[in-house]
Amino acid sequence: MPGFSRIIGGAFMLNQQGFDSWAGEYDKTVREIDKKNQYPFAGYQKIVTAIYKRAVHPPQSRILDIGFGTGLLAGRLYEEGHDLTGVDFSNEMISIAKSKMPKAQLYEWDITNGLPPAVMNQSFDTIISTYALHHLTDAGKVSLIKQLLPLVKPGGQILIGDVAFQTHQELDQCRRNYIEVWDENEYYFVYEELAASLAEHCSCEFTPISHCGGVIELK
Numbered sequence: 559m560p561g562f563s564r565i566i567g568g569a570f571m572l573n574q575q576g577f578d579s580w581a582g583e584y585d586k587t588v589r590e591i592d593k594k595n596q597y598p599f600a601g602y603q604k605i606v607t608a609i610y611k612r613a614v615h616p617p618q619s620r621i622l623d624i625g626f627g628t629g630l631l632a633g634r635l636y637e638e639g640h641d642l643t644g645v646d647f648s649n650e651m652i653s654i655a656k657s658k659m660p661k662a663q664l665y666e667w668d669i670t671n672g673l674p675p676a677v678m679n680q681s682f683d684t685i686i687s688t689y690a691l692h693h694l695t696d697a698g699k700v701s702l703i704k705q706l707l708p709l710v711k712p713g714g715q716i717l718i719g720d721v722a723f724q725t726h727q728e729l730d731q732c733r734r735n736y737i738e739v740w741d742e743n744e745y746y747f748v749y750e751e752l753a754a755s756l757a758e759h760c761s762c763e764f765t766p767i768s769h770c771g772g773v774i775e776l777k
């Protein structure tokens with residue numbers, strides 16, 4: 559049931575074509591929903607800014623953005639002089655992002671298939687991903703994160719901003735509050751479960767920022 563697509567004024571699935579259709583209006587929709595402090599984008603600006611502040615150091619670093627969209631965050635880091643690489647499967651999102659970051663390496667790729675081979679042999683100071691990984695199942699997220707961890711340089715980090723909850727109870731409460739628009743096709747982060755799955759692989763920290771979103775930091 560494409561519940562969330564009703565919030566953004568359509569009745570489409572948020573697959574590749576869905577994101578292509580949404581790309582032109584994406585920035586505006588996100589801003590409006592954040593302003594109303596509503597699921598799923600409540601806290602969006604604060605979350606993106608928190609990640610920006612952590613990713614902006616060290617200067618001129620190598621950054622990978624998974625699901626960069628229109629480049630709202632990646633574009634700011636690019637303007638600061640960072641070397642941007644990105645992966646996204648929406649051609650329309652990529653062309654908007656490309657206009658903001660002409661020299662970035664942007665790969666059209668579906669992350670349900672893992673990472674593109676061209677990215678697998680690179681290393682990055684920081685890997686960021688905002689509001690993209692909830693399109694992967696929980697097992698898919700863990701599998702992708704395990705592919706990303708070896709690409710992080712020593713002292714580097716993975717920063718994820720997304721719809722996220724500390725516990726499953728909090729997720730269930732939010733679902734009940736937004737039952738008419740809740741998207742059953744998306745898999746939101748439950749931090750306790752993610753941290754348990756990654757316990758042997760990295761250290762994790764969660765900073766809740768709104769009633770339905772926050773920042774997860776992996777080192």
Ligand SMILES: C[S@@+](CC[C@H](N)C(=O)[O-])C[C@H]1O[C@@H](n2cnc3c(N)ncnc32)[C@H](O)[C@@H]1O
Pocket residue numbers: 577624625626627628629630631645646647648651667668669670687688689690693
């Ligand atoms: C909600 S947007 C977030 C965009 C941006 N990161 C932001 O914070 O504004 C989700 C992005 O992830 C991309 N995406 C979703 N599923 C994907 C997949 N399976 N493979 C690659 N990209 C995907 C979409 O095309 C879209 O650009």
